[in-house]
Amino acid sequence: MQPLVQLTREPLDRDALVAAVSHPSVGGIVVFEGVVRDNARGKQVRYLEYDVYQEMAELQIRSIIAEARQHWGVEHVAVAHRFGRMEVGEASVIIAVSSPHRAEAFEACRYIIDTLKTTVPIWKKEVAIDGEEWVEG
């Protein structure tokens, strides 16, 4: 099945992503959700602004998913990343992975978020009470 990849300015829809990886042969679903925190590096965060190199990000996410599917045999994967402005408590990224057994779903989901965070061209600017900054890892 084709993996679902979404890059959007709109709020992410967790249930739609879980539905996209649901299938009668699925026994376990692991979902990771990255959420805007109210603090980072000792600063009080007001909101985040995400910038994305959209065409390349989508290619790169698809290539990470292909690697995860090959390595862990997970058939169903959905990845959504939001860009633009996000408030504290809102989800910036949701990854859903399903498989017949849970071990593969956990490992593939962890791999996808770890690799996405460091290799997909998406950047975040933290806007705090006392200034703003593009976060570099």
Next chain:
Amino acid sequence: MQPLVQLTREPLDRDALVAAVSHPSVGGIVVFEGVVRDNARGKQVRYLEYDVYQEMAELQIRSIIAEARQHWGVEHVAVAHRFGRMEVGEASVIIAVSSPHRAEAFEACRYIIDTLKTTVPIWKKEVAIDGEEWVEG
């Protein structure tokens, strides 16, 4: 915060569990969902029937959560397990764990489901096309 523990005959509510672990200091949420599969051990599953020793299961789940909180420092955990009859595609268990950073949420969630599956007195009977059986690991 007190962890949320639910043992219920009703369909599980994923969004309510995620909401229960949401908090402004949270940066990552990991959700595991165990789902009824259409096949197991070479048999075609019609439906599952879960039995639970409810009072002890709740104590045992709370003790697993306490261990996970102590070991990984995760503050917010919600665990729901359904019992009774469940159809293919329905969720039998949902575990939501949140923390400021994702690594702890992944590890604690994995620990909780692995330990729950082998130490919490909940049993499942697979009702297949050609007979039924209480599953023993």
Next chain:
Amino acid sequence: MNIRIRYFASLREIVGQSEEVLLVQEGGRVADVCALLLERYPRLQSVMDRCIYAVNRRYVTPETVLHDGDELVFIPPMGGGGPFKARFSVKEILCNH
């Protein structure tokens, strides 16, 4: 003394009831009740061999001495599955608890 036994899963289906109260001699242990039940319900034998034990909702060893009013449950293996199962047995996990 009176011991309350509750049956779940395959045990419940074999004995045909969810619970019963057994009269047990003062000083009786979990293992004694186990023997008593096997006499009454010989078909429990094969599943009982794979059970662990809980008294008053905590896991215990078969040597545990019972007291009047205790709730005793025989716990057949849970359908854990996955890689965890392969690495540890239930009894090992419980002992490390």
Next chain:
Amino acid sequence: MNIRIRYFASLREIVGQSEEVLLVQEGGRVADVCALLLERYPRLQSVMDRCIYAVNRRYVTPETVLHDGDELVFIPPMGGGGPFKARFSVKEILCNH
């Protein structure tokens, strides 16, 4: 030849635009365009030192030779965070890809 440059994140804010087309000598490499841009926008220096490079939406090395119509993007570090960051640098990850 014409090379399309697109700017994101801190680079976009420094140069004050999202993209531009640069006239580059035939046979020019990524590193040459990098030098050209630093002349034009000296304030890019510190972030440029930490950038990796993509041509036509694939990661490349600075020695990569450009062709007419290529899309070149300088990619500052992404805000990865977490334990992965500590174990590998972005360049190591990309090299193993």
